[in-house]
Amino acid sequence: MLRNSLIGSLRQIKPILCSQSLRSLSNGANSGLTTIEVDDKSGIATLSMNLPPVNTLTLNLMHDLIDSINQIECNKSRGLILTSSNDKVFSAGLDLKELYKPDQERLKEFWTIFQDLWLALHLCGIPTAAAINGHAPAAGCIMATACEYRVMLPDFVIGVHATRFSFLVSKWMMLSYQSVLPRRIVERALNQGKLFSTQEALEVGLIDEVAGSKKEALAQCAAFIGTFDKANPIARTLTKRMCRDSDVTELLRDRAGDLRACVDYINTPLFQEGLSAHLEGLKEKK
Numbered sequence: 001m002l003r004n005s006l007i008g009s010l011r012q013i014k015p016i017l018c019s020q021s022l023r024s025l026s027n028g029a030n031s032g033l034t035t036i037e038v039d040d041k042s043g044i045a046t047l048s049m050n051l052p053p054v055n056t057l058t059l060n061l062m063h064d065l066i067d068s069i070n071q072i073e074c075n076k077s078r079g080l081i082l083t084s085s086n087d088k089v090f091s092a093g094l095d096l097k098e099l100y101k102p103d104q105e106r107l108k109e110f111w112t113i114f115q116d117l118w119l120a121l122h123l124c125g126i127p128t129a130a131a132i133n134g135h136a137p138a139a140g141c142i143m144a145t146a147c148e149y150r151v152m153l154p155d156f157v158i159g160v161h162a163t164r165f166s167f168l169v170s171k172w173m174m175l176s177y178q179s180v181l182p183r184r185i186v187e188r189a190l191n192q193g194k195l196f197s198t199q200e201a202l203e204v205g206l207i208d209e210v211a212g213s214k215k216e217a218l219a220q221c222a223a224f225i226g227t228f229d230k231a232n233p234i235a236r237t238l239t240k241r242m243c244r245d246s247d248v249t250e251l252l253r254d255r256a257g258d259l260r261a262c263v264d265y266i267n268t269p270l271f272q273e274g275l276s277a278h279l280e281g282l283k284e285k286k
């Protein structure tokens with residue numbers, strides 16, 4: 001019953017490209033904000049975000065990421081490693097400019113594609129890992145928590161600091177955080193708007209390992225993906241999705257409701273004032 005409903009829900013977001021032959025993965029279908037490199041020996045695909053200066057999740061980057069995840073999954077790569085081609089920032093999270101005094105239709109599209117991206121990553125059938133080679137605040141952290149394993153480089157920060165700017169997060173974003181960290185730590189960190197240093201993130205279990213360089217991080221992610229070699233891939237995928245069922249059901253059950261709540265909240269003076277101050281703060285930093 002659970003499995004059938006899960007498979008039913010998953011069909012809604014199944015990649016549409018799966019019937020095509022995609023042995024040589026390219027980003028022809030998107031606008032080049034991501035790159036995919038497949039290691040011929042291991043069969044593992046590295047998906048890099050490549051939107052200077054800080055990989056903000058714009059509509060285009062999110063579209064590219066979804067296309068790329070679908071391509072990698074359809075091509076039956078052995079695993080997916082998400083990383084950044086910027087050596088200081090993994091991702092700065094959602095594009096704040098899209099949230100400030102937004103055009104209402106575009107905001108709806110923006111939030112819907114963010115939901116799609118999280119679902120694509122969270123339910124990706126193959127093993128996933130994040131090589132976090134730079135700062136990963138807010139939605140940058142949420143993307144990393146949607147992966148199955150996290151390796152991070154030293155001297156960066158990761159976490160969801162939304163409350164600092166009077167932002168809230170959706171329940172499914174919170175559940176993503178909570179799928180990695182104990183609830184009491186999530187509750188405290190969200191309420192504090194805490195960004196964890198690499199070392200703190202390791203100590204609480206937000207990340208699994210620290211790496212000395214990006215090359216090492218990619219190797220550690222690949223080693224994690226290799227740990228599934230003895231598992232039957234279909235059984236593994238179904239098991240992963242069953243384990244994640246309660247996290248995604250919250251969103252799949254009422255995507256329209258989540259969209260409405262978020263759009264309403266983003267339009268409040270509380271949110272808009274907090275965002276305006278945050279954007280000023282980013283400018284003044286210079």
Ligand SMILES: CCCCCCCCCCCC/C=C/CC(=O)SCCNC(=O)CCNC(=O)[C@H](O)C(C)(C)COP(=O)(O)OP(=O)(O)OC[C@H]1O[C@@H](n2cnc3c(N)ncnc32)[C@H](O)[C@@H]1OP(=O)(O)O
Pocket residue numbers: 053054056088089091092093094095096097135137138139140162167168169170171261262265266282283285
């Ligand atoms: C009651 C029921 C309610 C139900 C639920 C309601 C839910 C409501 C939803 C509300 C939305 C909440 C969603 C939150 C998720 C998010 O992801 S929001 C994004 C948050 N991200 C940030 O705050 C990160 C901000 N950036 C930084 O901290 C730094 O840039 C950095 C540490 C990532 C990197 O620092 P550095 O390398 O020094 O670069 P900068 O000089 O700071 O930045 C370069 C350049 O980029 C601009 N920029 C940075 N981040 C963003 C961003 N997220 N969006 C847009 N632009 C960004 C920055 O301003 C610089 O621009 P200029 O060069 O000055 O033009």
